[in-house]
Amino acid sequence: MLKITQQIESDIIILVLEGRLTGPWVRELELCWRSADGTPQIHPIRVDLSSVTFIDAEGKALLTRMCREGAQLVTTGCLNKCIVEGIMRSEEKKV
């Protein structure tokens, strides 16, 4: 299960994720991200992964796409940090 909460703070859209980013919830996050991204006023998007307990390969791939398209990924915890850093590194190499 994954709960996605959308907040707006100082002109930044924050998607707070809680639970497991796996299976059908990856698509759910993508829909949520696309709809937030498609708002008339363009806001930067930040994804807060601090309360995510597990990310599967599809979830990681989506986070990579989101990162590539400008979303900022923030998290705490050694495992999530490692995943996010891995995504950032792979994107930096491409640049």
Add this chain to the structure above:
Amino acid sequence: MVEQGVKSFCVVPLTTAQRRLGALGFGSLQEAAYEDADLEFLQQVAKQVAVAVENALNYESVQSAQQLLTHERDRLRLLLEVNNAVVSRLDLRDVFEATTTSLRRVMPYAIASLYLADPDQKAFHRHALVFPESKGLIHEGFVGPIDDTPAGPAFRSGKPALFDEDGLKRLNSEIGQFLLAEGVKSGCCVPLLSHGKVLGTLNVGSFREGSFTPEEVDLLSQVASQFAIAVENALAYRQIAELKDKLNTEKLYLEDEIRSEYNFEEIVGESPALKRVLKHVETVAPTDSTVLILGETGTGKELIARAIHNLSGRHERTFVKMNCAAIPTGLLESELFGHEKGAFTGAIAQKIGRFELAHQGTLFLDEIGDITLELQSKLLRVLQEHEFERLGSTRTIRVDLRLVAATNRDLARMVSDKEFRSDLYYRLNVFPLVVPPLRDRPEDIPLLVRYFAQKHARRMNKRIEAIPTETMLMLSKYHWPGNIRELENLIERAVILSHGPDLHVPLAELRIPDTAPANGVETLEAAEREHIQRALEQSNWVIGGPSGAATRLGMKRTTLQSKMRKLGISQRS
């Protein structure tokens, strides 16, 4: 007429209100025999005759129409009966018997059978058979290649197929020979089509040649299309029944596993401290009262909770466990109470919460001290009113369950610090049970060591026969901050490391951390412990939440708890 001496003639029309039927003629041997009055009279007669003629003509067409209607009614009745059999019976044999009984009234046959294809579509299985005048050559349960049967062409083409004696001879198969020997001279096979897939065939045969007319083939096709629904239902029903049986078997196995894993005998120890706790468990278990289990991490609080459930009147029902600290705060409410589809972004389906799952059973909430104040009030309502609503629903759900809660935190202190609701605390603290830490029952350590060594040795298929006295002495002296969990993990590691019959315990890991820094330099572990303790004290031992120690230290609550366990940090220490 002239030759026969007819001198005058009169013709009047035979006409009814609907149509002209013909004419009625009268001849006379006298000249000018018919006057106007006669003509009028004959016209009246002709009208009556016309009605009679029309009736006679209509009777034939009515008879023919009635025959057609009777035929149509029988067809429709047959289809209705088949339909009723399909919707009211789940056993395929029952549906087949009902269908063939109805079919016989409309379409006489000598033999009727149902062939079902195997999953890889290579062989037929004769699933059902009606053959009252059989000589005993043909039976149910035949399994053979599809193309050896007269139904092969119907199955392959998905269209009805007729067969005769020559066709049976051409099959050159045992089944063809048997049908000929039984005296079958003609037959019709229709495919059972469902969602574009041929599931099998419905077949009828007769002792007469050319027995099945195109109309009958058409009727049989209509029957088969209804029957295919029954086949599909029956196959799905059979699959569900198989899965249900499998689930039941798995359930029995798992229940057995749970019993063997967590029964009362699994609580190892003979110390007076443990015996006191078990005595309390026996006392409170049958009462249905809420129990609050207190104790340090790794002391076996879950085992005590399971023992309470197993000794209670609810032991036949479910024991549902939830670790409140292991679930992100935002999801905890949904986990406890469930949610409706669409209750929040990500709620892609309805979810049954733990309270509903535990209905008539026991709900064990571990780490209850970690739930937020907001959720505490909702929990209090369920405990008081036994009712709640799923997230996104207005429907109130009533539950009957027993709550067993556990924590390693000092709830009384949390109440005075306004971190835990006092009303919830008093509601939970009906019967507190304090599980002693391992250091308070050192006499149980040798027993536990032997128990875990044997358990893991059996699992790893190793032979551990002795535990050196020196090792046992060291293990008994150690203060075990992680309690039984730490002891079990160490013994598991020891079993892995042991290559001979003696248990080789990595005793170096048991080194009690120095409290004073050596040569003025603290070890990294000691520094980490001190730093975490300071953060915990600054946050009044609140681990989670925005002002909790985990946030201050920039780590997840679960990570901090894991570190605390590893470093032996607890509020008491």
